Amino acid sequence: MSWISQGETNEMRRFGFAVTFALATALAATSAAAQDRLLEVEAAMDESSITVTLPKPDERGVAARYLYVAQIETGVGSAATSVDRGAPLTTGILRFRRMGKKVVAELENTQFAAPDGSALQQASVTNSFPTATLWVGEISETAEDGSFSFDISSFLAMDHFGFAGQLGETYALSKEGSLADPSRVQVFPENAEFSAMLTFKAKQADASLRNVSPDGGTIALWVRHSLVKLPDEPMPVRTDPYGFAFSTYRYDFSAPLGESMLTKLAQRHRLEKTDPAAARSPVKEPIVFYVDGAAPEPVRQALIDGVGWWAQAFDEAGFVDAFRVEVLPENIDPLDMRYNVVNWVNRATRGWSYGPSIVDPRTGEILKGSVMLGSLRVRQDIMIFQALMGAGLTNTGDPNDPVAMALARIRQLGAHEVGHTLGLAHNFAGSSQERYSVMDYPAPRVELVDGRPSIANAYGVGVGEWDKFAIRYLYAARTDEEARTMVDEARERGLRFVSDADARGTSAANPHGSLWDDAADPVAELDRVLAVRRAALARFDVDAIPDGQDLPSLRRAFVPIWLLHRYQVEAAAKALGGMVTPHGLAGDSAQVETVSARTQQEALDVLLRALSPRELTVPDRLQPLLSYGPATDYDYSTTIEVIPTAGGPVFDSLRATEIGAVHVLDSLLDPQRLNRLEMQNAASPEIPSAHEVLGRLIFHADNLGGKGAVGRRIATTIALDLARTLQEGALSRSIAMQGEGQLARWAQELSRTRGRGVEADWRRGLGALLSDSERLAGALKDPALLPMVPPGSPIG
Template sequence: MMRHFAFAASLALTTALTAAPASAEDRLIDVSTKVEEGTITLTLPKPDSDGVAGRYLYVAQVETGVGSAATNVDRGAPLATGIIRFRRMGKKVVAELENTRFYAPSGSAAQQESVENSFPTATLWVGEIAETAKDGSISFDIAPFLAMDHFGFAQQLGEGYALNKEGSLADPARVRVFPENAEFSAMLTFTAKDAPAELRNVSPASGTIALWVRHSLVELPAQPMSVRTDPYGFAFSVPRYDFSAPLGRSMLTKLAERHRLEKTDPTAARSPVKEPIVYYVDGAAPEPVRQALIDGVGWWAEAFDAAGFVDAFRVDVLPADIDPLDMRYNVVNWVNRATRGWSYGPSIIDPRTGEVLKGSVMLGSLRVRQDILIFQALVGSGLTDTGDPNDPVPAALARIRQLGAHEVGHTLGLAHNFAASSQGRYSVMDYPAPRVTLVDGQPSIADAYGVGVGEWDKFAIRYLYAARTDEEAREMVREAQARGLRFVGDADARGTGAANPEGSLWDDFADPVAELARIMEVRRVALARFDVNAIPGGQDLPSLRRAFVPIWLLHRYQVEAAAKALGGVVAPHGLAGDAVEVAQVSGADQRAALDALMAALSPEALTVPARLQPLLSYGPATDYDYSTTIEVMPTAGGPVFDTLRATEIGAVHVLDSLLDPQRLNRLEMQHASDSEVPSAHDVTTRLLARADGLAAEGAVGRRIATTIALDLARTAREGGLSRSIALQIDGQLARWGERLVNSSGGSEEADWRRGLGALLSDSDKLAAALEDKALLPDVPPGMPIG
């Protein structure tokens, strides 16, 4: 079935596609190959007056991945999309990418030419013309172009990697040419003398990585899709700068990415569509995951129906004889890696209009297993596959439905909306936290995830696909604002210094501070019941250390969410004339957040139950397994679990959010105009008072206090921190250090006080200590949790 995006791209490939290549008279490009010589010769028509012999949409995709989450070089990943033209220059042929970012669509011919000549193109390759025919057509071997690293793989793989030209070849045997497209494949080989651990872990030969890249030349759409702009940032967009825009108006135009979807009756509020959007789930996804993906991706049919498009969205399993890189098909790829990593929802687009030509979702296969690990540790592995309301497998499949819907939502054009959790699961475009509750005093995952698209998703599809004009879309936004629908995108939600408390990753409920208190209680119960039942029977006992980490850090994302109230500012998205306004979080709410974060730094919160130390110390050590080593906390030697290191890690995580330089800078600014808001000095004073009091709380208390002192010292040296705040912190530490040095007695506490005081009082010694990256521990990876 051909997709309706103005060109019927038949990008089928090699043996995966049953359809035969087109006949010589019915091919996009005249291509001849010599397998023995390794040549792939293109013959293009006589060049025009500018020397251009051919102009195509150029698409590159990863055909075989690296299998390392650290590189993001995954099977099925789009690499490049652009308009390529082949230009004759003397005896050479030049492959160059056009610059589509700058244009003057309503300007005169002279203005359009001026803009085109004012910005550069990109030269990808210069080759030799092998033959010029009597009719003026030119022939050249494109194999060298295909075997180049146009995509920055060497940098992506890591420092030290370089393309091995001798080991990089285009394969003439894999060339296929069709009426609307030509397909080529090339093997690229990269070598490094000192490969990083994450790549030694996946390569059969240390220091050598080989992968295949698909190159496609595609006929350009004869009728480009009409464009829609998205000034709000609700959708992914293509930035273009319009030099013909009226004076006084912005030149920046954000072309919304979206599929071409047309009603059979454009004037009807509800109408069938000329051709539906169809997504296919990779058959490589095993059951029951495959069915869960079909179910979750299929949720979008409801959103399109609500927008007035009847039978506009469908989902099915990709037929076995169809190549997932075929441009005719939107595919949800099932990607395998050696370690868990992110899933993605990239699209291949027409850069001139934002039209989505192919959705190419990549779902990491290990994320569902990570969820099951967490759920088994929470409720016990014995409930797995039992059909119990707390069975970890159905809960993990519920997340897979969400994940499939989420990533496909990106390829439909939708951006993240991290405000959804604050309004009752009203969008799959958030990162949903697994909702863990206490039922009869025990953790429950019976309501871990929601079902179906939410109100925001229905609005966003209507906004993106049903609005026929930008003004009509703006009126839809005004209606949504009046209904109270909120939007918080990536820029306002990511990073420990983010300011908007209404948008966080993997948080839950409307009140982040109250939810932190609730999840801390769930964590307390989960730690109290953690035992060998956290892993399935027959599994190696050292696996308990991996299962323990997400339970110990169960509160990590809610800590980040609560911290955003400190120096918090709600800044809604809007345009001039919209009824929206910025609001600062009240001083009372900010102080409540500070109280909650201080509670998370208490010995009660950061003491590993004594009974768990031997349980987490079974041998052997885990350094033989890279995928486990990167997920666990360091031990105290061999398999001996270090409970006090866990204390430090818990403290560092809270302090990273609390002491973010941007947060402290905002507190200072807000306090200057509102004394009810805690100042940066108030925060650091409370921390030092807490550290001083913890000295008498034994080893755990001193570990927390030491971590507070060192983290404050490190924060004072952060480049993004106001120098006035840095000087305040240095002054506080110096004053405390002088007092500590004068401590008397020979107890552990007194000796610790004098030792820490000596360090804080010696600026050179302190600076040298802070240079040691191991001084404060790294927090084990958390994202993505599902």
């Protein structure tokens, strides 16, 4: 085979409008001759066409097969859409089939297979499930040797990826504004690259997209299409039944009878020792990650440092010099399939960072890691730390310097996202065992030193014990049996694993795994964080923002301080109705455990304390400080981050009280949590029942009526949130009936209140509302009845 180099390509372009490229098709075909077929591409820049020539098809009409990869070349800049520069879109095996005068591009169905079956069984499985037809084109020419040509540009300019839906219901692809660019065709030794501009127009754009579009309604972006040579030798597969790694799911119809057909192919890089039998050995080809040069200093160096932590994990797993990190050279295309890249992505609003991989669907082999790091994350951290410590410490080198702590976080974030592109899943148990995994979401550890907040120990350094185990498990184990032995050893050492499904959402039950939490005892930690929050509110002042910044910015800086405890609330609530649910296989010693009654009672106590006026009263001195004009509705990125004002720029401190209450109630009144409590109480009466929880909550609310405006706001919020929960279908009807009975009895007591004054009138008014089922149902339909909690994730 011969390749046209990029230098030769550029030279050819100087002398004409057409350039021809050659790329091995890497067919998974039956004959050696098929492996030598070439793809020819002619980019006619004067006609805006890209003509592809494929070899003579086989007896099934298939002319070529490639790994097809699509990536976003230019993003939208809106965190809400996840349409970010560098993000992979589609990965699959794309085959081109000739049918008469047409050529069909279709994605193979790799989810169902019979790898160990006979040829007839494999054919049977293939013929039992559909492929996906992406495009049908016209064949323009057929040569004497049977090769044929067609213009692929219309295929490249289609919305195969559902962008219109991601952007919003009113967006549609503009065909006249969508086309492929022949001048951007590139060739590399094992991949050909094509680029197309897709244009979408909206009848009525969402505010988040009006915020980024030059004309408010039109979005144009570029998509990169890659046709990649399939690996000559597929990588040996490893399964991951525990879920420690990202997996490619495959249903194996050749599995022995009595065994599971579902196979989870662990995603991992091809990492081979030069001496496979040695415990420690250099590798044939190291894993290299490149940090986007667009990341500014000192962020770039922090990313290099943090991503580089993985070298230790590979070294301890026996792979010598197996991992390194470098800055991406300026002349390298970050979307080139040959390079693992940490992309620096800019958006109009802060949002998540991601660590996706491009994977061979047949084996789980990671062919390219493509990390997207949102540039506003580090700035959000600096804002939080300035609000905690004072902006005057910025860039001072002080142990509480906000910039130093934000860089500490960006090191951890770089390691976390690259960990995903090495194949590792989240482990949200890391914080429960003293930062033993970068694959957790770390809360900044804020401590009290002499009664004042300190962030000097905000984040850990280096990969943890779980991370080292996970790399060894994923890369050093040569068989599934070796991997299982490693898991047994890790369990004996006490290493925990809590997956996304076990940790996310207010209904999650495992107290060992939460997002943005800290410490081994989540209930005691909430008590500690509440004390830190009180100290942070006491010191919050105008120095929370840098000198010279507009004073309305204080409202944005205030929110993460006011809700400093938000994620520890969610973690503590998991103890209530909680169950430890380890991952295991049949024959393992893992045991499911219900959280003790004592711990559950302590969790209920601390959650009710978080609903007290002591915790939900905004200090009086902050009301004028947070009311500087103008209002913030002129800036979308600020408006979505702040507590609504009470007219113009006047800060609404009682709305802040309601928001704080709603956040606690979201976890406390989660229907699945209440259902679990009923089930656990039936088995162990000392565990609080759902009836007891609702009764204590009503009793707590009733006692708040006499504690001023803040107490009444909390009590009203409790009453309305409880009423709404009782009407939700997810709650057991027997529990809902108990709650309705308790609420009705409270409503009668409220309605019988005598006397005059604010408290008496409030009690009778609330009783009247709760007693009128029709009026209450109408009130609960109002989405503005209970406030929306400002966004929190990602907090850094």
